[in-house]
Amino acid sequence: MKIPSLILSAAAAACVLGVALPPRAAAMISDEDFNALKSAVTNQDQRIGQQDQRIGQLEKLHEQDQQTHEQDQQTIHQLEQRLGETQQLATNAEQKAESAARIQPVHPVPSGAMSALHNFTMVGDAEVQFGKSQGQHSTFALADFAPIFLLRANDNVLFEAGFDVTLQNNTDSSGNPNGGSSTVVSLSFAQLDYLLNDYVMIVAGDMVLPLGTYSERAAGWLNKIPDNPLSRDLLPGSGVGAQLRGAVPVGQSGQMVTYSVYGANGPSSTDGTGASGMLDLGGNVGDTPNLHSDPSGGGRIGWFFPWKAHYDVELGVSGQSGVWDNAGKRQWSAAVLDAAVHISPYFEVKGEYINTWVQTDDIGTMHPNGGWVQAGYKLAGLNLDLPVVNDIELVSRYDVMNDGLGTKTDRVTAGFVYYLTNTLLFEGDYEWLHSRGPAALPSNEFVVQLSYGF
Amino acid sequence: MKIQKIILWCLSGLVGACLLGLGLTPAHAEPEKKADQKAGPKKLTGAELYAINCNRCHPERYATEFTSAQWKTIMLHMRVRANLPAAQAKEVLKYLQEDSGN
Numbered sequence: 001m002k003i004p005s006l007i008l009s010a011a012a013a014a015c016v017l018g019v020a021l022p023p024r025a026a027a028m029i030s031d032e033d034f035n036a037l038k039s040a041v042t043n044q045d046q047r048i049g050q051q052d053q054r055i056g057q058l059e060k061l062h063e064q065d066q067q068t069h070e071q072d073q074q075t076i077h078q079l080e081q082r083l084g085e086t087q088q089l090a091t092n093a094e095q096k097a098e099s100a101a102r103i104q105p106v107h108p109v110p111s112g113a114m115s116a117l118h119n120f121t122m123v124g125d126a127e128v129q130f131g132k133s134q135g136q137h138s139t140f141a142l143a144d145f146a147p148i149f150l151l152r153a154n155d156n157v158l159f160e161a162g163f164d165v166t167l168q169n170n171t172d173s174s175g176n177p178n179g180g181s182s183t184v185v186s187l188s189f190a191q192l193d194y195l196l197n198d199y200v201m202i203v204a205g206d207m208v209l210p211l212g213t214y215s216e217r218a219a220g221w222l223n224k225i226p227d228n229p230l231s232r233d234l235l236p237g238s239g240v241g242a243q244l245r246g247a248v249p250v251g252q253s254g255q256m257v258t259y260s261v262y263g264a265n266g267p268s269s270t271d272g273t274g275a276s277g278m279l280d281l282g283g284n285v286g287d288t289p290n291l292h293s294d295p296s297g298g299g300r301i302g303w304f305f306p307w308k309a310h311y312d313v314e315l316g317v318s319g320q321s322g323v324w325d326n327a328g329k330r331q332w333s334a335a336v337l338d339a340a341v342h343i344s345p346y347f348e349v350k351g352e353y354i355n356t357w358v359q360t361d362d363i364g365t366m367h368p369n370g371g372w373v374q375a376g377y378k379l380a381g382l383n384l385d386l387p388v389v390n391d392i393e394l395v396s397r398y399d400v401m402n403d404g405l406g407t408k409t410d411r412v413t414a415g416f417v418y419y420l421t422n423t424l425l426f427e428g429d430y431e432w433l434h435s436r437g438p439a440a441l442p443s444n445e446f447v448v449q450l451s452y453g454f
Numbered sequence: 455m456k457i458q459k460i461i462l463w464c465l466s467g468l469v470g471a472c473l474l475g476l477g478l479t480p481a482h483a484e485p486e487k488k489a490d491q492k493a494g495p496k497k498l499t500g501a502e503l504y505a506i507n508c509n510r511c512h513p514e515r516y517a518t519e520f521t522s523a524q525w526k527t528i529m530l531h532m533r534v535r536a537n538l539p540a541a542q543a544k545e546v547l548k549y550l551q552e553d554s555g556n
Contacts (some may be wrong), residue, residue, distance in 0.1 A: 030462045123528065152527040152530055198540035198541065217535070245534070247538060247539040252498060253498070282512055309506050312506065340510065425513075451527065453512070453513075
């Protein structure tokens with residue numbers, strides 16, 4: 001039995017060795033497999049390297065995002081602070097508005113909510129003259145700088161004021177020049193206009209008086225002759241008071257009836273008495289009490305009839321009456337008839353007749369009176385098609401005045417207007433003056449004038 | 455008293471002339487009304503009213519000389535100064551503002 005045991009032991013040992021030792025053929029790796037494995041490992045290395053780079057980039061981006069986030073946080077914090085301040089200001093403003101509303105009445109705000117200066121407009125005119133009277137030296141003169149300030153508060157309210165600025169030589173008490181010059185600024189008018197409705201306008205202040213139409217519509221550069229008609233000296237140019245005026249259209253043709261009714265302080269006396277020669281038409285306008293007992297009353301009614309453009313006729317009658325001496329016993333009255341006719345764009349004729357009655361202490365009732373008629377013809381109406389001639393208008397005027405104290409004057413004027421533009425006029429005229437009486441005026445005169453309306 | 459009588463006579467005369475004018479207007483307008491009853495009285499345009507009213511006192515001013523706001527102020531001034539009817543002044547203002555300056 002010993003032999004089988006050996007055989008079995010040998011067999012078992014062989015089995016153990018067979019199991020313990022791997023077969024040689026299985027442990028062998030081919031070159032192809034090795035190279036493939038090597039290539040795979042190399043690729044893995046490259047991928048790992050790329051992943052590392054990406055991670056590095058992402059880390060940088062993250063750092064930048066963190067910085068941006070911190071900046072955003074700071075900005076948000078600042079905005080929150082500002083919002084808080086704004087809310088505080090709004091709260092304060094609201095509280096102020098509420099407190100203001102409690103203590104102040106609410107006034108109507110002008111429409112458009114624009115400032116007064118937005119509605120400020122300046123118009124007016126300026127004149128420079130050169131003239132020579134017989135027996136005197138010729139002279140240049142700044143005749144006038146006359147701005148008109150217009151301030152419109154709204155569609156119904158206007159304040160307007162006109163000034164006359166002139167130069168004059170300084171004089172001594174005797175009226176002789178003593179060196180230097182003075183600038184004279186005078187207020188022509190300053191009135192507040194309120195348009196009550198389509199038919200009634202209320203005017204108050206230092207008003208241009210509707211005695212005739214010359215003062216309102218023909219003074220300054222609007223007149224085609226440099227000098228005013230003599231007889232306008234018989235009337236006050238303006239007066240302090242209040243006025244109602246308006247127009248009522250008649251039909252659709254442009255025809256209208258106009259009216260003006262006013263009360264004003266009226267004329268006064270230079271020495272307070274009712275003596276002849278003491279009438280003062282330009283005074284009694286200050287903030288002192290009226291120099292006499294009662295204000296004067298006056299008005300104008302007019303009729304305008306156009307039958308087509310540039311073809312029309314206008315007639316008017318106006319007057320004023322009131323006391324003028326301090327005692328209030330002497331009456332000054334005036335009546336004015338005015339008329340104007342336009343026939344074509346080239347021809348016009350207009351004029352006024354003025355009559356006044358002045359009661360006096362010494363010579364009874366005086367009758368200063370006068371009138372003027374003026375015609376103009378634009379040479380463009382001749383259709384000559386000549387550039388210079390077409391811009392010329394020939395004008396002429398005849399005016400008379402009786403001062404009621406023995407001086408009578410009549411004057412014939414012939415002249416021209418050359419329209420450099422529609423608002424820049426070169427005017428010239430020669431005036432033949434015939435005056436006799438104790439206060440006779442100087443003789444003939446030659447005047448040229450450059451007049452600019454703006 | 456004599457002065458007041460004269461003034462009253464003058465005023466009466468002018469009122470009479472106005473009434474006469476008012477009375478004559480329909481008589482003249484009647485044949486035109488029959489000829490073209492549907493059309494009715496022609497309403498004047500702003501340009502026509504401008505030509506009628508403005509040029510009779512001063513040389514014409516061009517619309518471009520003033521801005522729209524300035525024309526508004528100036529027309530208010532002219533309405534008072536020249537006693538222009540409200541409706542006519544509005545039409546003239548509209549006409550001037552259409553081509554007003556800047």
